[in-house]
Amino acid sequence: MxxxxxxxxxxxxxxxxxxxxxxxxxxxxxxxxxxxxxxxxxxxxxxxxxxxxxxxxxxxxxxxxxxxxxxxATVAGASWRVDETYVKIRGKWAYLYRAVDRAGKTIDFRLSARHDVATAKAFFVKAIRFQGRAPETITLDGYAASHRAVREMKADKSLPARTKLRSSKYLNNLIEQDHRHIKSRVNVMLGFKRLRNATVTLSGIELMHRIRKGQxxxxxxxxxxxxxxxxxxxxxxxx
Incomplete structure (x- = not known):
């Protein structure tokens, strides 16, 4: 830094x-x-x-x-709930990858114009770097690209072999509820014009959300x- x-x-x-x-x-x-x-x-x-x-x-x-x-910032937990939501940029949907731990504390976020395996990997790499450690458990919904990203990262040792991968819509209710706090603020802004500016603004919104959570x-x-x-x-x- x-x-x-x-x-x-x-x-x-x-x-x-x-x-x-x-x-x-x-x-x-x-x-x-x-x-x-x-x-x-x-x-x-x-x-x-x-x-x-x-x-x-x-x-x-x-x-x-x-x-x-x-x-x-304090370090969040090692059990991650990961999900994607959507943000509109110049009339088109972009993909907001987010993760929280089992207590609801924010892990990290990443905004991308793409929605594929490479993007999912980039999110996990960013989140691991920010937290300073890899997760012990990753809980995903049914989106295949994210599951594949985790498997490939374990295979190339970007993720430890011990990291457990789970698929559970029920357990991921936590992150889906957490999205609402971010989306409710974004919706008032009536859309963004550029990906870079959207990322900057979202980083501030996420910061405020983390402050509210006592992180x-x-x-x-x-x-x-x-x-x-x-x-x-x-x-x-x-x-």
Whole structure:
């Protein structure tokens, strides 16, 4: 991971206070608000903002926020529930691969324009890298490409031979329910224009969902209220 810059660098040259920027980006990613909703809310506070300005902030700062929060992330469980859902990009469906553990904690996600064995493998590789360990159990639905991806990864030792593969629609109800929290936020956004921008925004939505689930060790910042601006400033400035 590259060395993080300090807050002065992060917000250098911006015409609005960093607290305003963090607030707008955080609210947009967390709540069912449109960009124009946020413009109105800021106007009530005496701030004149264009919706395009907030959108630029989301694109610019979301990766930085994710990077900083991830330093405090805790490791999820080794029993994974994996499933795919759909996100519309420029009028076409893209595939959102997601996984949670048996307690419902988020493992990782990956957005792709394709839906095949190679894409499933790419998701598993990304998730293993992010978690720092391979799963002991992977539970899938009946989608054949994902099953094949796991078998091939075990064969080439990308996954340990001990990793157990299960197929269970019932057990995967957990991940299907978890999709709803992400999709309910995405639906208000009325679709994305580019895969890259969609991935950035989804990473922020997933971050907010993980914060709600308590997937971060906040002892180093000495604050517990994840909704307060103070904890965001503490996380962003922590070394």
């Amino acid at each position: 590259s060395k993080l810059k300090d807050l002065e660098w992060l917000f250098n040259g911006r015409h609005f206070d960093r607290e305003v920027i963090v607030l707008c980006v955080r609210w947009y990613l967390r709540y069912k608000l449109s960009l124009r909703d946020l413009v109105e809310m800021m106007a009530e506070r005496g701030l004149s903002l264009a919706h395009t300005t907030i959108l630029r902030w989301v694109k610019r700062y979301t990766p930085e926020f994710v990077k900083r929060w991830n330093r405090l 971060f060790d906040l002892t180093s910042v000495h604050l517990k209220d994840t909704t307060s601006p103070s904890i965001w400033m503490a996380v962003l400035s922590a070394r």
